[in-house]
Amino acid sequence: MSVMIDIAGLPPERILFRPSPLAELCTALHALAEPGHHPGLHGWTTATNAALKPDLADRLCEADFLWTSTFSDVNMPFAALPDTQGIPGxxxxxxLDMLDRLDDEVFVNAAMEISCSSLYAQPGPSPLVDAGAREHALERATARGPRQLEFAKRLLDDPPAVRAWLRRLFEDCAEAFFNDVWQRVRVQLAADARHKTEVLRHKGLAEALGQVSAAVSLSEDGSRIVVDKLGNGRTTALDPAIGQGVTFVPSSFGWPHVWVLHAPGWRPMVHYPVAAPELPGPASLDLLKLRLEALSHPLRMRMCRFLARASYTTGELASGVDITPPEVSRHIAVLKKAGLVTTRRRGRYVLHQLDLTVVARLGSDFVEGVLR
Known part of the structure; x- marks a missing residue:
């Protein structure tokens, strides 16, 4: 399975490598919200979370679905604006000025993609104007919890107010910790982008993609960029409505994720990590055998892709992998028996999540695969 970006006939100069301050801030927020995804950042996430003022920490929890399970496309607003030519600020x-310029429907559609859904790459009506789309969006928000539901309602009722609230949140994060972070990492990210640009210029796209990630490659005929993911998707870098091109955005916080923005009407983006930490070794032989047997089914591997990012209900997983809820329950039972999944109740919802402290012991290949 993979996400493919059509580039047939795309001039090399339309392939860009550029860092983005907002994308890096949202990646840092993801690491703070999901420290289990990023064992190499444990010291930073612990210290930063402990230093957050209660009000800021509280507001981050309110909007955390923007950078946890799905990593919202609002973190790269330049990808939806034709005049930016795919270049971040x-x-x-x-x-943030680019974020302010997004059309309300574009902003809301991106912000409301808060759980696994097969509808991501399919154009459809906006929840701002379609009652069915609004009901579906609120249903998904409900499963995330009462605060997320309230945030979703405010977003649908008054997008400009929520956009202003979100900008202030990002500005407060910058003052609290990100300004220092950006001063530390921006030179590294700019250097990585320059290096990849030189590789592209002198050695070609295939070599440049190989240096981005082992998960990113060029198709044999050179017409597609292929990103190895536990899911399928396709987009084009040749859409004249948004502008031809694809942008690769480096991140110092991203490992093991390789995010691909491939929504309709957006310029494709690949958000890739510039470094990988060492992970602990595998578990005992008996536990390893039990867990590998549980993961031998390809559908359970797909479910792990969702469960690694956040907790999900049986119904949400059924929608994400296109099977019935009873089938999901049977697969969850196998994963739980192997000790790979934890379950908790939130009101009338039962939420399942992959235990990353356990699966990390299976090795970095598995962790990187499900979190990619």
């Missing part, structure tokens, strides 16, 4: 303020 040089500063966080410039990126």
């Amino acid at each position: 040089n500063t966080l303020a410039e990126d």
